[in-house]
Amino acid sequence: STVSTTITGATGGNFENLVPDTTPAVTTITDSVDDTGLTLSASETITEGGSIVYTATLTNAAQTPVTVTLS
Known part of the structure; x- marks a missing residue:
């Protein structure tokens, strides 16, 4: 995608005649896909009636x- 921006007005600076350039500044935005991995680990052993602890990283x-x- 692109973003186009123009000067719509300018004041100050004690100039006699401040004339802004209305030519747009155009910026192209490149979005790259950032792959992220997700792994799941769990307690290797538990006692009957105990709870399994899962860790997602x-x-x-x-x-x-x-x-x-989880299913």
């Missing part, structure tokens, strides 16, 4: 909360 830090659904 991401290969990159999350910027928002992550929900992992």
Whole structure:
């Protein structure tokens, strides 16, 4: 995608005649896909009636909360 920005006005500086260039500045934004891995590990052994502890590990830090659904 691209972003195009133009000067729509300028004041100040004590200039007699400040004339802004209205030619747009155009920036192209390149979004690259950032693959992130998710691995699941668990307790190797537990006692009957005990709880299994699962650990989900991401290969990159999350910027928002992550929900992992198990089945």
